Amino acid sequence: MGPAKHDIIQDLRREILRLQGLKAATTEIPEDFGLGAISHVFPQGVFPTGVIHELTTAESPMSATSGFACYLLSHLMRRGTVSAWVSTHRTLFPPALAGYGIEPDRILFIDAASGRDALWAMEEALRCYQLAAVVGEVRDLDFTASRRLQLAVEKSKVTGLVLRPHGSPLVQNSCVSRWHISSLPSTPTAGLPGVGHARWKVELLKMRGGKTGMWEMEWSPETLHILPPAQTPATAAEWRKIG
Amino acid sequence: MEQRYVSIWFRHLLTDWKAIRTPALAGTAFVFTTKDRGRNMVSHASAAAQSAGIAPGMLLTDARARVNGLQDFELPENQETHILRKIANWCLRFTPAVALDAPDGLLMNVTGCAHLWGGEAAYLADLMEKLTAFGYILNAGMAPAPGSAWAIARFGTAGQIIPNGDQLKALSGLPPAALRLQQHTVNRLYQLGLERIEDFIKMPRPMLRRRFGPLLLTRIDQALGYGEEPLTYIQPPVPYNERLPCLEPIMTATGVTIALERLLEHLCARLQAEGQGLRKATLLGYRIDGKTVSIQITSNHASSHAAHLLHLFSIRIPQLEPGPGIETFVLQAERVQPVASTQEGIWRSNGGLQDVAIAEMLDRVSAKLGPSVIRRYMPQAQHWPEQSFRVTDSLTDNPSIPWPEKLRPVSLLAKPQPITVTAPIPDYPPMLFIMNGKIHTIKNADGPERIERAWWTDAGEHRDYYIVEDQEGRRFWIFRLGHYDPEKPAGWFVHGYFP
Numbered sequence: 001m002g003p004a005k006h007d008i009i010q011d012l013r014r015e016i017l018r019l020q021g022l023k024a025a026t027t028e029i030p031e032d033f034g035l036g037a038i039s040h041v042f043p044q045g046v047f048p049t050g051v052i053h054e055l056t057t058a059e060s061p062m063s064a065t066s067g068f069a070c071y072l073l074s075h076l077m078r079r080g081t082v083s084a085w086v087s088t089h090r091t092l093f094p095p096a097l098a099g100y101g102i103e104p105d106r107i108l109f110i111d112a113a114s115g116r117d118a119l120w121a122m123e124e125a126l127r128c129y130q131l132a133a134v135v136g137e138v139r140d141l142d143f144t145a146s147r148r149l150q151l152a153v154e155k156s157k158v159t160g161l162v163l164r165p166h167g168s169p170l171v172q173n174s175c176v177s178r179w180h181i182s183s184l185p186s187t188p189t190a191g192l193p194g195v196g197h198a199r200w201k202v203e204l205l206k207m208r209g210g211k212t213g214m215w216e217m218e219w220s221p222e223t224l225h226i227l228p229p230a231q232t233p234a235t236a237a238e239w240r241k242i243g
Numbered sequence: 244m245e246q247r248y249v250s251i252w253f254r255h256l257l258t259d260w261k262a263i264r265t266p267a268l269a270g271t272a273f274v275f276t277t278k279d280r281g282r283n284m285v286s287h288a289s290a291a292a293q294s295a296g297i298a299p300g301m302l303l304t305d306a307r308a309r310v311n312g313l314q315d316f317e318l319p320e321n322q323e324t325h326i327l328r329k330i331a332n333w334c335l336r337f338t339p340a341v342a343l344d345a346p347d348g349l350l351m352n353v354t355g356c357a358h359l360w361g362g363e364a365a366y367l368a369d370l371m372e373k374l375t376a377f378g379y380i381l382n383a384g385m386a387p388a389p390g391s392a393w394a395i396a397r398f399g400t401a402g403q404i405i406p407n408g409d410q411l412k413a414l415s416g417l418p419p420a421a422l423r424l425q426q427h428t429v430n431r432l433y434q435l436g437l438e439r440i441e442d443f444i445k446m447p448r449p450m451l452r453r454r455f456g457p458l459l460l461t462r463i464d465q466a467l468g469y470g471e472e473p474l475t476y477i478q479p480p481v482p483y484n485e486r487l488p489c490l491e492p493i494m495t496a497t498g499v500t501i502a503l504e505r506l507l508e509h510l511c512a513r514l515q516a517e518g519q520g521l522r523k524a525t526l527l528g529y530r531i532d533g534k535t536v537s538i539q540i541t542s543n544h545a546s547s548h549a550a551h552l553l554h555l556f557s558i559r560i561p562q563l564e565p566g567p568g569i570e571t572f573v574l575q576a577e578r579v580q581p582v583a584s585t586q587e588g589i590w591r592s593n594g595g596l597q598d599v600a601i602a603e604m605l606d607r608v609s610a611k612l613g614p615s616v617i618r619r620y621m622p623q624a625q626h627w628p629e630q631s632f633r634v635t636d637s638l639t640d641n642p643s644i645p646w647p648e649k650l651r652p653v654s655l656l657a658k659p660q661p662i663t664v665t666a667p668i669p670d671y672p673p674m675l676f677i678m679n680g681k682i683h684t685i686k687n688a689d690g691p692e693r694i695e696r697a698w699w700t701d702a703g704e705h706r707d708y709y710i711v712e713d714q715e716g717r718r719f720w721i722f723r724l725g726h727y728d729p730e731k732p733a734g735w736f737v738h739g740y741f742p
Contacts (some may be wrong), residue, residue: 059717061654061740062654063652063653063654063717063718063740063741063742064742066653066654066742067653067741067742068742070653070742081598082598082601091654091655091656091657091740092653092654092655093628093651093652093653093654093655093739094620094632095622095628095631095632095646095647095651096651096652096653096654096655098646098647098648098651099648099650099651103642103646104620104622104632104646105619105620105621105622105635105640105641105642105646107619107620108601108605108617108618108619109617109618109619109620110608110612110616110617110618111616111618112612112616113612113616117611117612117616120611120612121608121612121616124604124607124608125604125608127604128600128601128603128604129600130600130601131601131604182716183715183716183717183718183742184716185686185712185714185715185716186687186712186716186718188687193687194687194688194689194710195687195688195689195710195711195712195718196687198718198741198742199716200742219742221650
């Protein structure tokens with residue numbers, strides 16, 4: 001493949017991503033979110049911002065998912081400023097955010113009475129271009145609702161994280177990605193008793209314009225450590241792609 | 244600025260009111276009575292009764308002798324003030340400054356209102372026509388001072404208007420009673436042959452004071468507009484308000500929106516010119532059936548952005564009941580604040596909480612979902628988990644102490660959930676616990692971390708917290724309430740979840 005042909009393909013790829021609602025990689029230096037080791041699965045090797053990510057779980061309550069979301073949020077808020085957290089039955093303990101490097105007073109909590117109100121509030125917040133990110137705990141998200149959120153972020157370039165509690169109907173929607181997070185037993189730090197660092201199994205079930213994958217990650221208050229794949233024997237069945 | 248006042252005089256306030264309430268009484272002779280030393284005295288007589296020679300102060304028995312089948316009613320206490328207040332509230336559609344003028348009138352400051360009706364004559368005619376349509380017999384007058392307005396409403400021609408500077412000429416021909424004098428002063432003036440105001444108004448003031456007391460001079464000054472006459476308005480004046488009378492009654496949401504747009508445009512232009520922003524505003528709609536409807540908005544930051552405020556109002560417009568139609572809209576800004584200068588905005592352009600876009604987004608959310616849905620938290624110097632933070636409703640608040648660094652569960656149950664545990668030895672984490680019928684075997688545990696209550700306010704037992712991990716890798720925050728006591732089973736609870 002000659003260099004000219006390579007460039008053409010790159011351009012076309014970028015164009016397709018733009019049409020799919022993914023922001024083209026900008027000239028500014030992209031944040032790598034500490035996910036550098038797995039960035040090859042993201043389109044153009046960059047964790048997509050300015051889109052809607054969906055985070056699912058099979059656990060109740062979804063503490064592991066919240067933890068992963070807080071980790072992403074802390075990176076999203078590095079550049080910016082303020083974020084919103086929309087939910088109906090919030091159990092998030094605000095002081096815990098301090099452990100992720102997020103000052104809890106920089107989060108605006110919107111506690112809606114119903115799922116419909118929460119979706120409305122989330123859309124309204126996503127339209128506000130001055131927010132760094134909007135996290136929404138949403139049980140019912142059909143295709144139309146997700147499309148509305150997607151249209152909101154396309155204009156404002158705000159990143160949305162939709163947390164789906166256990167039991168949410170996971171239907172086809174227009175979110176750019178679908179992550180599935182579950183807890184894993186921790187390994188105590190060598191020679192020390194007690195609970196080790198939080199460990200999660202993070203499955204990327206869908207990534208528009210990218211690839212899927214499954215990793216084990218260990219989160220300590222400083223960093224997210226992606227464990228080498230040798231420790232994560234994945235079967236072919238688990239690598240299937242949804243949507 | 245030259246002031247304009249309107250005085251309204253209700254000739255038969257009480258009896259008109261009664262006749263409106265009881266249409267059968269209209270045009271008939273009837274009286275209100277009060278008890279005076281055991282006798283029934285006529286206090287107010289209807290127009291028909293007065294023409295038959297019945298006057299207030301007459302005995303009821305005498306009155307009955309004059310008119311066959313005279314009906315009489317007891318006068319409820321403070322009824323006049325009550326009626327006047329109701330009419331005054333209705334009159335707020337004409338001007339925000341309405342004062343009661345007991346016993347049978349109203350005084351209104353109409354400065355800057357008449358042009359909205361296309362002139363003072365049209366304004367006064369509309370006011371009188373509407374009140375007459377209710378069934379009141381009245382006269383009204385407009386003048387540069389409350390005293391002269393009062394005089395021409397009672398002694399002038401119907402709907403008389405005195406232009407600025409013409410008070411003396413207009414009042415000259417009126418009797419002394421037009422100056423709101425005490426009865427004995429009026430009698431004395433008549434005894435001296437001074438039957439018109441012009442007869443004595445030019446007399447030397449020291450002489451008038453010596454003969455008739457200082458009140459006469461005060462009243463003359465007030466009537467001519469030289470002396471101050473403070474009025475007590477039924478509602479405190481709102482400095483920022485705009486009104487819009489409509490040609491036709493408005494009944495549709497579209498109509499309301501158009502009216503709002505025009506009101507907001509004027510109000511915001513004024514706010515911007517004065518460097519102010521609105522925090523709280525009310526739209527009042529005066530309906531043609533005499534009722535008043537209103538919708539209110541509040542804003543998280545001082546705003547004079549018309550499009551944004553219109554959006555906030557538009558969420559509420561469906562709650563405004565137009566009924567048979569709204570004839571006048573009034574937009575009041577009850578709370579205004581100086582707007583932070585734009586310069587400051589440029590420095591903070593990377594968006595803090597002071598950012599306008601964020602404040603406007605929050606306004607929209609609180610306008611639709613209620614102001615209580617938005618919460619922001621501040622750290623509080625307390626170790627007890629539930630009290631370690633407090634809610635603030637301000638966007639400008641900053642933490643006074645740093646957030647605690649301790650590792651805390653990402654989700655915390657509002658109410659700790661009791662669990663059954665098997666704990667091997669005192670002060671040791673349990674080996675397993677049962678929650679909701681499921682057995683969790685504990686593989687790893689950290690702790691204990693003892694958290695005491697604020698014992699000076701809250702008497703209760705301390706908590707010993709453990710971070711535990713079960714066989715599936717779920718991490719819990721559990722605690723034992725109080726000390727280990729072999730006599731009674733210890734209370735164990737799950738309080739939160741770690742990621």
